[in-house]
Amino acid sequence: MKSKQRLSDLRVMSDDQLEQEALGLKKEQFNLRFQRATGQLQDTTRVRIVRRDIARAKTIATERAKKKV
Structure with missing residues (x-):
């Protein structure tokens, strides 16, 4: 089981990594x-x-x- 994500860990991720992380979390939520x-x-x-x-x-x-922007 993964613990909660630290904000600093998410900030160092690239845009693609961040998108993949969000997708994985959505699957877990489902x-x-x-x-x-x-x-x-x-x-x-x-x-x-x-x-x-x-x-x-x-x-x-x-x-x-x-x-x-």
Whole structure:
């Protein structure tokens, strides 16, 4: 199980790496939702952590996009 992403770790990633990280987190979020719906979810706090990690990645991507303009 991965712990939450540090902001500094996300900031050093390239745009492509950041996009891949967000995609992986979205897949994990889908799987967690599916596990919750079927009653198989063990670690309920992981849902919150993944959701916040996605938000961190999106925030950094948005910041970079605004700097480019």
